[in-house]
Amino acid sequence: MTAPLLSIQGLTKAYPGVIANDDVSFDIAEGQVHALLGENGAGKSTLVKMIYGLVKPDSGQMTWRGAEFAPAEPRAARAAGVAMVFQHFSLFDALNVAENVALGMENPPAMRDLAARIKDVSENYGLPLDPFRTVGDLSAGERQRVEIIRCLLQDPKLLIMDEPTSVLTPQEVEILFQTLRKLKSEGTSILYISHKLEEIRNLCDHATILRLGKNVGECVPAETSARQMAELMVGDTLQTPTRTAKSGGEIMLKVQSLTAKSANPFGTSLKDISFTVRSGEILGLGGVAGNGQDELLAALSGELLTSPNTVIIRGKATGHLGPNQRRGIGTLAAPEERLGHAAAPNMSLVENALLTGSIRQGLTKKGFVNWKDTTQFAEDIIKAFDVRTPGSDRAARSLSGGNLQKFVIGREVLQDPDVLIVNQPTWGVDAAAAAAIRQALLDLAANGAAVVVISQDLDELMEISDNFGALNEGRLSNICPAAGLTIDEIGLMMGGAHGLDAPTQEVRA
Amino acid sequence: MDLSAINPVLLIASLMVAATPLLLAAIGELVVEKAGVLNLGVEGMMIIGAICGFAIAVETTNPYLGLLAAMAGGAVLSLLFAFLTQVALANQVASGLALTLFGLGLSALMGQSYVGIKPPAMAKLDIPFLTDLPIIGPILFGHDPVLYVGLALTAATWALLKYSRLGLILRAVGENHEAAHALGYHVVRTRVLAILFGGACAGLGGAYISLIRVPQWTEGMTAGIGWIALALVVFASWKPWRVLLGAYLFGGINVLQLNLQAAGVAIPVEYLAMSPYLITILVLVIMSADKSRAPASLGRIFHASQ
Numbered sequence: 001m002t003a004p005l006l007s008i009q010g011l012t013k014a015y016p017g018v019i020a021n022d023d024v025s026f027d028i029a030e031g032q033v034h035a036l037l038g039e040n041g042a043g044k045s046t047l048v049k050m051i052y053g054l055v056k057p058d059s060g061q062m063t064w065r066g067a068e069f070a071p072a073e074p075r076a077a078r079a080a081g082v083a084m085v086f087q088h089f090s091l092f093d094a095l096n097v098a099e100n101v102a103l104g105m106e107n108p109p110a111m112r113d114l115a116a117r118i119k120d121v122s123e124n125y126g127l128p129l130d131p132f133r134t135v136g137d138l139s140a141g142e143r144q145r146v147e148i149i150r151c152l153l154q155d156p157k158l159l160i161m162d163e164p165t166s167v168l169t170p171q172e173v174e175i176l177f178q179t180l181r182k183l184k185s186e187g188t189s190i191l192y193i194s195h196k197l198e199e200i201r202n203l204c205d206h207a208t209i210l211r212l213g214k215n216v217g218e219c220v221p222a223e224t225s226a227r228q229m230a231e232l233m234v235g236d237t238l239q240t241p242t243r244t245a246k247s248g249g250e251i252m253l254k255v256q257s258l259t260a261k262s263a264n265p266f267g268t269s270l271k272d273i274s275f276t277v278r279s280g281e282i283l284g285l286g287g288v289a290g291n292g293q294d295e296l297l298a299a300l301s302g303e304l305l306t307s308p309n310t311v312i313i314r315g316k317a318t319g320h321l322g323p324n325q326r327r328g329i330g331t332l333a334a335p336e337e338r339l340g341h342a343a344a345p346n347m348s349l350v351e352n353a354l355l356t357g358s359i360r361q362g363l364t365k366k367g368f369v370n371w372k373d374t375t376q377f378a379e380d381i382i383k384a385f386d387v388r389t390p391g392s393d394r395a396a397r398s399l400s401g402g403n404l405q406k407f408v409i410g411r412e413v414l415q416d417p418d419v420l421i422v423n424q425p426t427w428g429v430d431a432a433a434a435a436a437i438r439q440a441l442l443d444l445a446a447n448g449a450a451v452v453v454i455s456q457d458l459d460e461l462m463e464i465s466d467n468f469g470a471l472n473e474g475r476l477s478n479i480c481p482a483a484g485l486t487i488d489e490i491g492l493m494m495g496g497a498h499g500l501d502a503p504t505q506e507v508r509a
Numbered sequence: 510m511d512l513s514a515i516n517p518v519l520l521i522a523s524l525m526v527a528a529t530p531l532l533l534a535a536i537g538e539l540v541v542e543k544a545g546v547l548n549l550g551v552e553g554m555m556i557i558g559a560i561c562g563f564a565i566a567v568e569t570t571n572p573y574l575g576l577l578a579a580m581a582g583g584a585v586l587s588l589l590f591a592f593l594t595q596v597a598l599a600n601q602v603a604s605g606l607a608l609t610l611f612g613l614g615l616s617a618l619m620g621q622s623y624v625g626i627k628p629p630a631m632a633k634l635d636i637p638f639l640t641d642l643p644i645i646g647p648i649l650f651g652h653d654p655v656l657y658v659g660l661a662l663t664a665a666t667w668a669l670l671k672y673s674r675l676g677l678i679l680r681a682v683g684e685n686h687e688a689a690h691a692l693g694y695h696v697v698r699t700r701v702l703a704i705l706f707g708g709a710c711a712g713l714g715g716a717y718i719s720l721i722r723v724p725q726w727t728e729g730m731t732a733g734i735g736w737i738a739l740a741l742v743v744f745a746s747w748k749p750w751r752v753l754l755g756a757y758l759f760g761g762i763n764v765l766q767l768n769l770q771a772a773g774v775a776i777p778v779e780y781l782a783m784s785p786y787l788i789t790i791l792v793l794v795i796m797s798a799d800k801s802r803a804p805a806s807l808g809r810i811f812h813a814s815q
Contacts (some may be wrong), residue, residue, distance in 0.1 A: 053693075054691065054693075073693050074691070074692060074693030075693045078693075086688075086691060088691075090687075090688035090691045090692060091688060092681050092689075093683050093685070094680070094802070095677075095680065095681065095684065099677055099680075102677060103681050103689075103692055103694075104676060104692055166717070265802065
């Protein structure tokens with residue numbers, strides 16, 4: 001075997017209070033698809049940032065085809081042949097596709113030539129794209145294409161992909177994998193970061209698993225079961241949520257012909273959405289991000305007001321009621337964005353507990369706050385949901401994403417709602433905590449609540465929901481029982497094939 | 510009332526003069542905001558430019574050196590803002606307001622011995638034949654050089670932002686500074702340079718008032734033009750040609766209402782005096798009803814952590 005393309009030896013990087021990477025070593029061979037697996041906070045992102053020259057390692061070294069490799073900045077890494085597709089797209093909404101691509105290149109040709117090359121490459125790799133469209137108007141899948149094409153135009157030797165599939169429909173994932181396989185056949189190495197194990201088994205030749213910054217094992221994914229890899233990642237045995245809920249109770253939430261304009265200029269307006277959720281039922285709503293999820297949550301929580309009869313809660317028309325009035329009748333919601341939407345970043349956990357809990361928990365009296373009870377409520381959430389924080393007086397922003405997510409979901413669940421709407425309940429949460437949150441949602445439904453879970457994690461939706469629907473461009477597909485749906489059927493629903501009601505067995509009425 | 514006393518050719522020629530300080534300051538601020546920085550210190554940089562330009566022009570008896578000094582003065586003051594917001598990561602709104610107050614106070618101190626002096630005059634463009642043409646002569650070919658610099662600057666800024674690599678990087682930094690950083694662009698450096706450019710433009714605009722338009726030095730003589738420039742950038746949707754239009758509209762109505770006052774029109778002076786502000790804002794609000802929007806990182810503090 002020839003020398004590896006990139007060899008990493010003993011890379012270590014510490015931030016104040018945390019060691020992001022501790023003596024990590026592995027090799028990437030030429031033409032290999034190498035997976036980097038790990039929980040959030042395992043140090044995957046820091047590691048690839050060092051390869052890409054964004055972060056300097058404290059110690060350790062890298063060699064590139066046998067020569068020492070220490071990129072001081074991304075420019076140097078790009079010159080060597082490293083290209084990166086970022087997890088959170090590094091795109092500029094107000095600029096067009098060609099301009100975005102030009103920004104990622106060292107010496108871009110004139111715009112007209114560049115546009116022609118973008119067209120060439122995009123068609124060659126099966127990723128059609130119009131160079132003059134504004135990126136802000138593109139779907140998540142199309143935006144990722146922009147990033148990939150930006151990389152491909154530099155003819156990379158090593159392509160780093162950080163969680164590329166988290167925003168794609170199953171069909172889009174298949175297209176992406178075809179592109180990646182084509183690249184591999186042309187000799188490009190790929191470093192593929194993900195925590196979706198089935199994808200890695202499907203695509204990758206070799207996997208390195210990180211836990212708490214350390215390399216805890218390597219494996220050949222095709223020969224290792226997903227469960228084994230998951231347990232290597234977590235370092236513990238996994239518990240699968242158990243469900244006891246049965247649907248078929250009274251109708252708690254009824255949405256009929258809900259049409260609403262998005263408050264965000266790049267948002268998606270809701271178009272004629274109707275569904276019902278019964279007591280004890282969990283309705284899972286899938287769909288690629290940006291297809292109306294935020295707007296639907298806003299319309300159900302009361303942030304976005306609509307005409308009274310579009311949202312009916314326990315027979316009461318509530319479309320015109322604001323969030324606090326809806327909380328008063330037992331309808332709670334936890335939005336996706338933790339910092340700034342679900343929680344006020346600079347306020348303490350106690351104050352954040354008060355913000356949504358004051359009405360149902362009776363934490364205010366004649367306009368004055370009962371801090372004693374409020375603190376108790378916050379402490380209860382921290383205890384019940386295993387939120388790791390030094391104390392309830394800490395600011396919300398000081399918590400890690402996963403811990404804050406547990407707090408935000410716990411705050412609503414502990415208020416014992418009749419109807420709960422959550423968006424991306426386990427986004428950025430590690431596997432153990434995600435399982436705990438899903439269990440809490442299942443328990444809530446088992447106790448008679450109606451739960452709407454909006455998520456982009458299809459595995460999660462299949463695991464906990466009774467019925468499934470998908471949002472596409474602000475429209476809702478037919479609602480089908482989740483049990484027995486195939487990935488293809490889900491993909492069609494997410495892609496907006498409303499007419500092809502293949503799997504529909506009519507909603508349980 | 511004698512409206513016939515208003516000469517339309519002179520009116521147009523003088524509205525171009527009235528609009529130039531506003532245009533210069535607003536183009537500078539437009540570049541700064543395109544880079545994602547909100548500098549509310551335009552008024553302060555203008556007045557510093559006005560006194561620096563005035564003082565140097567008087568001392569050297571060379572108005573061109575005065576203009577250079579004005580640009581340097583405005584840029585130096587903006588460097589203070591750049592340090593506060595880009596290095597010390599201070600709040601941009603508060604720093605900008607402080608810059609304006611500081612500039613007003615410092616200029617009054619610097620200008621104490623210059624009150625009541627006449628600066629050296631600047632030669633006007635005089636092209637034989639062309640300048641003597643009726644109507645278009647005085648409008649197009651009879652101005653001071655700085656006025657043409659203002660127009661050229663507008664065109665250059667537009668072309669630079671739209672077509673050049675530098676302009677693309679500037680817009681990228683203003684649009685999403687994290688992504689620009691991730692791609693390896695120097696966010697802070699780009700912004701500091703933009704702030705310096707904005708300071709120099711504001712300084713030049715200030716000196717235009719003290720050396721050409723008025724020309725004399727009085728305390729606080731910029732009289733809120735810096736604030737109008739800030740508003741103009743927003744209402745012009747960060748587009749250079751709209752800034753030009755807005756500046757000329759504002760200058761035009763201003764000159765017109767002064768003429769109307771002089772002609773004794775039976776409208777109270779206060780209404781006439783407020784009309785340029787109202788009409789300019791009204792027109793630009795109507796024009797900005799398309800979907801163009803502010804640079805997404807405008808006013809946000811950038812720190813390259815992680």
